[in-house]
Amino acid sequence: GAVVSQHPSRVICKSGTSVKIECRSLDFQATTMFWYRQFPKQSLMLMATSNEGSKATYEQGVEKDKFLINHASLTLSTLTVTSAHPEDSSFYICSARPLAEPYEQYFGPGTRLTVT
Amino acid sequence: AQSVTQPDIHITVSEGASLELRCNYSYGATPYLFWYVQSPGQGLQLLLKYFSGDTLVQGIKGFEAEFKRSQSSFNLRKPSVHWSDAAEYFCAVGPYTGTASKLTFGTGTRLQVTL
Numbered sequence: 001g002a003v004v005s006q007h008p009s010r011v012i013c014k015s016g017t018s019v020k021i022e023c024r025s026l027d028f029q030a031t032t033m034f035w036y037r038q039f040p041k042q043s044l045m046l047m048a049t050s051n052e053g054s055k056a057t058y059e060q061g062v063e064k065d066k067f068l069i070n071h072a073s074l075t076l077s078t079l080t081v082t083s084a085h086p087e088d089s090s091f092y093i094c095s096a097r098p099l100a101e102p103y104e105q106y107f108g109p110g111t112r113l114t115v116t
Numbered sequence: 117a118q119s120v121t122q123p124d125i126h127i128t129v130s131e132g133a134s135l136e137l138r139c140n141y142s143y144g145a146t147p148y149l150f151w152y153v154q155s156p157g158q159g160l161q162l163l164l165k166y167f168s169g170d171t172l173v174q175g176i177k178g179f180e181a182e183f184k185r186s187q188s189s190f191n192l193r194k195p196s197v198h199w200s201d202a203a204e205y206f207c208a209v210g211p212y213t214g215t216a217s218k219l220t221f222g223t224g225t226r227l228q229v230t231l
Contacts, residue, residue, distance in 0.1 A: 006159075034218055043206065043221045044160075059218075093159055105219075107152075109159035 003027055004096050006108040013084055013115055021079045021111045023094035029074035030096035034105065035067075038091040050077045074099065084115040118143045120209050122222035130230050131199050137192040137225050139207030149190045150208040150219065151181055160206065166190065177201070202229045 003026040013019045023033055031052045036044040048058045048069050056069035066088075068080040077096075081088050093110040121140045129135055141147055148167050152160040164175025171183040181192045190207060204226050208219040
């Protein structure tokens with residue numbers, strides 16, 4: 001149990017286009033999901049906290065207009081990178097906090113974004 | 117502000133040898149401490165976690181970690197390393213508020229295992 005999926009696992013897009021990444025909790029409901037970003041050979045940095053039915057809370061320095069987060073249901077949160085640039089190329093990982101186990105969070109497998 | 121330091125960027129050990137990965141944290145309140153492992157191109161797998169109780173925590177894959185409040189450390193250990201343990205290891209700290217919250221990660225330690 002407690003599986004989190006991300007789609008796509010890899011995506012290549014052209015500079016200036018937008019790309020959407022989905023984070024799904026497959027076997028549990030999640031009121032809260034977290035979005036992290038990981039640069040090559042570096043640590044994970046929290047980008048934002050996504051709460052179902054409300055606006056996401058962004059960390060300092062993260063452009064909310066560039067990284068649009070939508071948490072429309074208890075099993076799905078999406079991250080849309082708008083007007084992507086090569087510097088947005090990164091590994092994006094989400095985690096989900098189960099409604100029934102609020103002290104836990106489970107990580108997805110990540111999405112590799114490459115902007116050309 | 118909370119922070120995590122993993123002083124060793126890269127460690128190489130022989131298969132069968134013991135392993136200790138260091139983690140020091142800075143946190144103003146009671147910390148919730150984690151160790152995760154990440155294989156190349158993959159997400160994170162939780163090895164173990166600690167909030168309270170016995171300061172020696174057992175995790176999966178034969179790993180354990182010891183919480184030492186006086187040293188602000190939460191080092192990860194394994195008595196005998198297997199080649200499949202080669203991966204990136206992250207220590208993380210978060211607030212214990214009764215609900216899982218955002219985590220602050222260390223910079224990671226890359227473990228290489230030689231045969």
